[in-house]
Amino acid sequence: MWADANGQELANRFKDAPVKKKLTGIQGFDLITEGGLPLNRTTLVVGTAGSAKTVFAVQFLVSGIEQCDEPGVFVTFEERPADICTNFASLGWRIEDWVKEKKWAFVDASPAPEQMTVSGPFDFGGLMAQLERAIRKVGAKRVAIDSLGAAFAQYPQNAIVRHEIFRIANALRELGVTSVMTAERQEEYGEISRHGVEEFVADNVVILRNILEDEKRRRTVEALKFRGTSHHKGEYPFTVSAEEGIVVIPLSAIELKQKSTIIRRPSGNAELDKMCGGGIFRDSIILVTGATGCGKTLMTTEFISGGARAGERCLLLAFEESRDQLFRNASGWGVDFAQFERDGLLKVMCAYPESKGLEDHLIQIKKTIQEFKPERLAVDSLSALERVSTTKGYREFVVALTSFVKHLEVASLFTATTPTLVGGTSVTEAHISTITDSIILLRYVEMLGDMRRGIMVLKMRGSAHDKNIREFTIDGEGMHIGKSFTNITGILAGFPHTVPADEAARIERLFRNGQMDPAEM
Amino acid sequence: MSRTVLKLFVAGRSLQSERAIRNLRSICREALEEDLEVVIIDVLEHPNEAEVSRICASPTLLRELPPPVRRVIGDLSDAGDVIAGLGLHTSRA
Incomplete structure (x- = not known):
């Protein structure tokens, strides 16, 4: 990614510009100014x-x-x-x-400390x-x-x-x-x-x-004018970190030039792999959205466990639960986080969202990723960070984080909590749905007085996938994905209602062979 | 009577510098101080002196002795202000 391009690379990139520039060395600033400050000016x-x-x-x-x-x-x-x-x-x-x-x-x-008098021009x-x-x-x-x-x-x-x-x-x-x-x-x-x-x-x-x-305080830097030379327009967020001073987060300077792979890895749940057409892509970003308590943390746990069992280094960033809670949850589903950690396959980083500003969170996350070099990353939940920032700042954070992990080809799973119990969307979805490769919806489904859970693969870039909304259950061994909800409609909209079996069959016939039968209409 | 040391810092031989030197001369003629020493320093030739005395504006006139240090900047065209700024004694009222 640009943000991590070294000085020489940047210098080469802009060496033909009419007004020469001098790399400042201030992280991110050289990107938004396209090579630093105008030389000798x-x-x-x-x-x-x-x-x-x-x-x-x-x-x-x-x-x-x-x-x-x-x-x-x-x-x-x-x-x-x-x-x-x-x-x-x-x-x-x-x-x-x-x-x-x-x-x-x-x-x-x-x-100067002494008294000063002015007498005439100087x-x-x-x-x-x-x-x-x-x-x-x-x-x-x-x-x-x-x-x-x-x-x-x-x-x-x-x-x-x-x-x-x-x-x-x-x-x-x-x-x-x-x-x-x-x-x-x-x-x-x-x-x-x-x-x-x-x-x-x-x-x-x-x-x-x-x-x-x-x-909330939000720092931004803007290159307003550079005479005779180009630069990125608009404001870019920056932070003053205790270790590095000013660090600019160059959002739109990020290029979409990620490589792509067809290598699939286990998601951690065999049934989900099947729904995804044989596992997740090694460099994909998955967004899991759902209401509180409907199984997001479980999916995170299975994702981590799937990675660690396959020998991948996994990084778990938790913004909602403490380390102890996470480990206890995992063991409740038959996953031993402590063992993974001892094997050097897992690193868990817990932080309270309010502990610092979003820009500082981002810098720390990037740093941890660069040091630990994980092949798999889970963030539970991304939406918890929403409350420490403005909407704009949050959007920038999400874009910066996703593009960073994308560049490093780290398989990532982010969770987002939807504000309503059934149906609904979240800000996170709106911001990153286009960046993510896969979106998995977890939804509560109210049926005949029962609250049941449904899972759906809404989007899976570059692959065929199951389009059904399937029911899943949770027990001591984790998540079990079962049959699809037949005869139910309106789950995504949050108003599920039953469709009589013969009506469903009739609709099915309507679309058979991709053409409608006029006789049925 | 104590010794009085004035240092005038100028930047090159500009018109402004010449004016300051001329104005300082006439002020000194008025001064009643007995032991009055005036040093003229060109900061272009002796920038280290400018650093030591923290001279930014030129011309700058420093009264180094007696303490405390007094500082006057400008071409010293208003003799009254300069005399007051430096705390000199003159025959003026």
């Missing part, structure tokens, strides 16, 4: 308070040093260099060491001299200036400051460095920046947003 990074502008600026230099061996200069108008070193040490960024190793240089333009000649010296000292290829708002606050002569920033941007281009300047804005959706700097500084603008929606 200044990009304005704007955002409201707390939108991670400084993190972006610092990380731009950090990834330059860590990934591209490119030294950088950090100009700070706001925080003291020592504070910056301390603040970012928690992310594992050894700025102090890099200063000693001459890979990183600070230009301290933060307010320019930023002193700053320019320091900046040039710092660039030459470390051989910098990158410069970050944080923040212009603080520069305006320090020097009330806005017109002068504006002009000087313009001069610095030009000088940086002459010096052959790629730079970012951060600037404040007051509203998430309003004028680009507070001091109108974008009008004279940058041909390139990136907006960081930190939107409050339904009482």
